[in-house]
Amino acid sequence: MCVGLPMTVISSDGATALCERRAEQRRVSTALVGEVAVGDQVLVFIDSAVRRLDPEEARQIDDALDGLVAAMEGRPFEHLFADLIDREPELPDHLRTERH
Structure with missing residues (x-):
């Protein structure tokens, strides 16, 4: 299973970026x-940035990942x-179907 991780850009050369997370x-x-x-x-998925995140969405993803670890550890x-x-x-939105 691949899990996307929110990361922060600390430098960029145009084609790649050095990113950091924890x-x-x-x-x-x-x-x-x-x-x-x-x-x-x-x-970031498998060493590719796949989309930009706003700070709130990045925090929610980090919280969800931390929550999974806590649940697995019984915390x-x-x-x-x-x-x-x-x-x-x-x-x-892209998964919703209209109901008539």
């Missing part, structure tokens, strides 16, 4: 997202899914 640095291709600037956040995790509490799950 003290791990990785050089990633930026071919799919174009030019990136220092401080931009990107979602409390509900607080890491605060955006999902007290609401029904929703499909992304």
